[in-house]
Amino acid sequence: MDGQMLKQVITPYFTGAVKEGLSRLKAEAYRHMEEIRLRAAQPLLIKIGESEWGLTSRGELTEKLPEAITANREDLYRTIASISDNSLYAFEEEIRRGFITIPGGHRVGLAGQVIVQAEGIKGIKEFSSICFRLAREKKGCAQTILPHIISSGNIVNTLIISPPRCGKTTILRDIARSISTGYPACPPHNIAIIDERSEIAGTHRGLAQLDVGARSDVLDACPKAWGMMMAIRSLSPQVLIADEIGRKEDVEALQECINAGVAVICSIHARNLEEVKKRPLTKELLSQAAFRLGVVLSRRNGPGTVEEIIRWD
């Protein structure tokens, strides 16, 4: 998505001075924009790459935060009304999870007073900050990894190891799209994507907003462990994709999938293999030779930099 298109999609959600500033901001700035943050009575902040900027009412980026537009409660209220189409009741589950996915697959994180009841989090009220995380499709970003994942036309179980904001979800999405569609070295595969946080496919009202291929089934907002079991029982996938595994139940479900003969590609939050091995659950998974391939990512040369390819053949 180019800057101009992203600008046209995002700015209508804002109102008042914030909208004016964002509308005046050059489309070029949207090209690499990652986040827009609104906090009550605080300056509006925009994250572009590694830098964070304020935004003036003239639509200029500034490092001097006192010059930047300050968001107020009214701005937050109106923005949330706009995101939810004035229908917070229709987004109860999303608000309980702390974010709403909007068309285009962009994720809007919410903070405020959390309402807790005996059964857990019930919702959020008195919103105090909003964070727009802009989703980006980078078709072809997994090209360097794909030849390692495919061995004689078959998909090998792969673990993508990456710290936050290093492009693991974008790479998982591109892997899903490529092996679902197929290409000369890889026949098309049926894929099940367990998208617990609606990040891989960016599903909005049941429709994937990002391209995950023609043979992908998405279990949106579904807890990974449940989703994996549901998928192998009902969707007969050849490949299963899940983001950010780590809980005990995730690891157990993953073992079930591998035992069922389904190839698994998933990601985990860690800086390197050593960190993964320090966790008892994932250490056990590795010792059982559940994965044949490990890919370590970083941001050294921008998001999605492949630091290391590890083979456990």
Added chain:
Amino acid sequence: MLGLKIIGAASIITGFGCWGLSAARRMDKRVGQLQELRLALGFLEKEISCIYSPLSQALARTAYFCRPPVSCLFELSSSILQEKSGITAAEAWNAGIEGLRLHSELQKMEIGLLATASLQLGVSEASQQKKLLTLLQEELALLEQKAMREAEGGRKMWTYSGFILGAMVVLLLI
């Protein structure tokens, strides 16, 4: 000359009589509109709490379900929300109420009751929305009963008093 006087007197009596009849009809219309509004809010409640339709869509469907002038409340607020120009549900609802006020026989108290819902409409979970709309319906039912009682007493009064007033004016002029 006498013929002219008779025609004039008849016109005055008919004019006042029609005024009285229309006032009586307005009272009946008000009862009908309150009933229509209550049923429409019931429909909106189901749209929100059972189907979870987005508010603009729920309002549009409710407008389709009911007749003018009550439909104007839902139609207007839905069309404003569909513009997606940063307008909140409260602002759209209040604009719809203003439209309803101009085209209906509803009184200040009934319009005021509808306005109380504006700040809560759409901005809470489904169970709260259900509570809000159920309460509105219950309060409207009470107002409807009151309006019905007023209409029963007032219908005859307005019907006769129009003609009587007309006759009195004629007598005074003679």
